[in-house]
Amino acid sequence: MRLADLTTIGVGAEPARMVDVRTRDELLAALQEVWDEEWFVLGGGSNLLVGDEEFDGTVIRILTGGHAPVDGAADGYQRVTIEAGQNWDDFVAWAV
Incomplete structure (x- = not known):
């Protein structure tokens, strides 16, 4: 799959390898596997500009999702x- 298909700007060649991760454990395992190689992590693909030249490394695409309130905030x-990997539009709709 070309990175152009995964970014809002619509540019980017196909990487040599792409790994989809859906949990934190899968993310850690993928990072440990490629740590000494050329790699980068792709979230939702917005605000990301990648080149159209070949990328010989591994792209780790985060497909996790979810959000939850956390205790400890000041009043108000x-x-x-x-x-x-949370979808931004879905999160904003929830927050509003």
Whole structure:
């Protein structure tokens, strides 16, 4: 799959390898596997500009999702934890 299909700007060649991760444990395992190689982590693909030249490394695509309130915020505020692959529009709709 080309990175252009995964970014909002719509540019980017196909990487040599792409790994989809859906849990934190899968993310850690994927990172441990490629740590000494060329790699980068892809979240939702917004605000990301990649080149159209070939990428010989591994792209780790985070497909986690979820968000939840967290205790400890000052009065009148709310703290939230958000997974790296959470859809931004869905999160904003929830927060509003």
